[in-house]
Amino acid sequence: MTSNNNVKMEDKIITLAAIMKKSKNIMILTGAGMDTESNIPDFRSRSGWWRNIDPREVATREALKNNYSLFHDFYSYRIKKLFDVNPHKGHYVLAKFEEQGIINSIATQNVSGLHRKAGSKEVYELHGNINIVNCDDCKSDEDITNFLNRGSCEKCNSEFLRPRVILFGESLPEEVWSKTLSNLNKIDLLIVIGTSLAVYPVNELPRMFNGFKVYINNEESLNYNYFDLTIIGKAKDILIKLDEEISKSS
Numbered sequence: 001m002t003s004n005n006n007v008k009m010e011d012k013i014i015t016l017a018a019i020m021k022k023s024k025n026i027m028i029l030t031g032a033g034m035d036t037e038s039n040i041p042d043f044r045s046r047s048g049w050w051r052n053i054d055p056r057e058v059a060t061r062e063a064l065k066n067n068y069s070l071f072h073d074f075y076s077y078r079i080k081k082l083f084d085v086n087p088h089k090g091h092y093v094l095a096k097f098e099e100q101g102i103i104n105s106i107a108t109q110n111v112s113g114l115h116r117k118a119g120s121k122e123v124y125e126l127h128g129n130i131n132i133v134n135c136d137d138c139k140s141d142e143d144i145t146n147f148l149n150r151g152s153c154e155k156c157n158s159e160f161l162r163p164r165v166i167l168f169g170e171s172l173p174e175e176v177w178s179k180t181l182s183n184l185n186k187i188d189l190l191i192v193i194g195t196s197l198a199v200y201p202v203n204e205l206p207r208m209f210n211g212f213k214v215y216i217n218n219e220e221s222l223n224y225n226y227f228d229l230t231i232i233g234k235a236k237d238i239l240i241k242l243d244e245e246i247s248k249s250s
Ligand code: NAD
Pocket: 030, 031, 032, 033, 034, 035, 036, 037, 040, 041, 042, 043, 044, 045, 109, 110, 111, 112, 113, 127, 193, 194, 195, 196, 197, 198, 199, 216, 217, 218, 219, 233, 234, 235, 236
């Protein structure tokens, strides 16, 4: 529909605000681009990453079992980095939208926990949450400090403590995934923000939804021409402007 690139960003935001007001049930789907303005690098910005190692080679079951030192270093680094990180205004806008009944839920690929930290309640963390640690063997919950100190499981003594994130090669948490799918059946608007839609199966979600789909990202991709509306720009700026637009006309 309105994916015409000549239409100015501001006009597209006005269009989206109007569509949101008419919609009854809205789901947001976020990816790493939602968090970059809180200074958490996405996976595509490799230059900023840890020791220049591709995270996709460490965030695996193989690394957990066969190269635990590397796995532990990588996740300790990411967890410690998050200590100083806070949600940005865009996260708060989404939390406010939920409180105002404008949106219903957020499905996220992010493991940072920033949506919840900003106050969003109906959040489906499809790839888990890096701030929660458990034992890979007996599954018991563990203290995050114990993980950071490279301790072992207090119940079964296993050395394989790990954050509760979905590693490449693992399946998504069933309950969260089915909640997301059942919500996808109820919504009439899906807004995808800051994801390259490269990771299966989350990248299938927009195609599984038959209603109006919006894609907000800071770079364009021809792969996403199945969206009804595409807005190119930074997630935070766009959400702030969207909030202004919705408040103006309410
Ligand atoms: P990705 O890195 O593949 O894609 C992120 C997309 O966001 C890119 O297209 C990028 O151009 C865009 N982007 C970057 N900054 C933006 C901004 N300010 N505004 C709008 N768009 C912006 O990440 P992905 O698609 O989420 O998937 C990769 C995997 O990375 C997921 O499994 C996720 O769990 C994991 N991951 C999570 C975090 C986090 O929790 N914050 C960080 C890095 C990676």
